[in-house]
Amino acid sequence: MPPLSLTRLMLRDFRSYPALTAGFHGRIVVVAGENGVGKTNLLEAISLLGPGRGLRGARILEFGLHGPEGPLPWAAAGRFRGPSGEFDIGTGTPEGGPAExxxxxxxxxxxKSQADLAERVAAVWLTPQMDRLFQDGAGDRRRFLDRLVWALEPHHAREVAAYDNAMAQRNRLLAGERREGRAPDPAWLAALEDAMARHGVAAAAARRGLVGRLNAALEGGITGAFPAARLSLHCAVAAALDQAPALAVEDGLRAGWAAERGRDAAAGATLSGPHRADLGFTHVPKSLPAALCSTGEQKALLVAVVLAHAALIEQTRGFAPLLLLDEVAAHLDAPRREALFGALAALPAQAFLTGTDPAIFAPLRGWRRCSAPCPGRSFRMAIFPCRKPPESLYYG
Structure with missing residues (x-):
């Protein structure tokens, strides 16, 4: 079965690109160049060809190339080859429509929906901003986990969005009660809490399931020379699912939220539920929480989790995701970089890597200039077929 691959990318007025058409014929693509030449923009455009807001999580108005009167209408399109043959995906500003x-x-x-894209394309990524994952708040780690779940269960995003929408309405009703001194319709609150319970338990169950599967993959040594990582989901709802069936957990959530309306109204927020979940990382050889590890160890743990996740997608869905690795070699020592390149060569996935120093990618010997140069750009695009391990690369 042929792996999923992006064979052509076309951009118009996207970020720093007035226009670009680039063909990709290898399985590992390296984009090397100075800061500010558009390397991350290229990866972001690829990430937007799947569901979601892309690897930066940016607002739509940020995508268009800025002209004298503000952002221009933009477009990104890709031609893919996958298990079901060739297909095209495009996204951008609607013709004649609003820029937002x-x-x-x-x-x-x-x-019809982004779920249609999720059935055809999956992408996982690492960016320098994710290096702060262990120091940032629980919300960042929860969103990281949700992206991992979404790649395996395309409908997970719908459950999370439905839960968040019902919770936001509940919070508004309770805020109105505190502000205006009148009690909201209890039947309306009960209906919102019912929706929160149904969608929240579904979301928590999906998160719980993925953490278990990822831990099994990580324990199996699938990440090679990278340190073994162990994930832990800190979520009262997920813990309850260990002890009781989903319907009983839903009933408990409804009863709990009904009893906590006064407290939540005073706080101006819903203080309990799956939206409070957090994701923990442990460096297994050292039995050390990731937050206490060195910067290089944290990066290695993230790489291990992303590689295990990519392998899990390949096993589950029949095709590996696109790997978008922005400045991935930063904070990795030479042995770990070579281990990364070896893992990428072994994984049946197309990978796009960026870096400022082409010498870092020296273990991928035999690289050459892309046959389709990018005019006006000061970076080089190199294609590595990786039909053999890095030490014996060749081009056919």
């Missing part, structure tokens, strides 16, 4: 809207097209036709 974004539309998708699948094989030239409007996509």
């Amino acid at each position: 809207r974004r539309v998708f097209r699948l094989d030239g036709q409007p996509a």
Whole structure:
């Protein structure tokens, strides 16, 4: 079965690119160049060809190349080859539509939903901003986990969004009670809490399931020379699912939220529920929480989790995801970099790597300039077929 691969990328007025058409014919693509030449923009464009807000999580108005009157209408399109053959995905500003809207097209036709894209394409990424994952708040780690779940269960995003929407409405009703001194309709609150319970338990169950599967993959040594990592989900709802069936957990959540309305109204927020979940990382050889590890060890743990996740997607969905690794070699020593390149060569996934120093990628010997140069750009694009391990690369 052929792996998922991006064979052509076309951009128009996207970020720093007035126009770009680039073909990719290898399985590992390295983009090396100075800061500010558009390396991350290229990866972001690829990430936007799948569901979600892309690797930066940016607002739609940030994507368009800025002109004298503000952001221009923009477009990004890719041609893919996958297990089901070739297909095209496009996204960007709707023709004649508002700049703050974004539309998708699948094989030239409007996509019904982002779930349609998720069935065809999966992508996982590492960016320098994610290096702060262990120091940032629980919300950042929870969103990181949700992206991992989404790549395996495309409908997970719908459950999370439905839960967040119902919770936001509940918070507004309770805030109105505190502000205006009148009790909201209890039936309306009960209906919102019912929706929160159903969607929240589904989301917590999906997170719990993925953490278990990832830990099994990590324990199996799938990440090679990278340190073994262990994930832990800190979530009262997930813990309750260990002890009781889902319907009983839903009933408990409804009863709990009904009893906590006064407290939550005073706080101006819902203080309990799956939206409070956190994801823990442990460096297994040292039995040390990731937050206490060195910067290099934290980076290695993240790489291990992403590689295990990519392998899990390949086993589950029949194709490996695109790997978008922005400045991935930063904070990795030479042995770990070579281990990364070896893991990428072994994994049946197309990978895009960026870096400022081409010498870092020296273990991927035999690299050459891309046959489709990017005019006006001061970076080089190199394609590595990786038909053999890095020490014996060749081009056919």
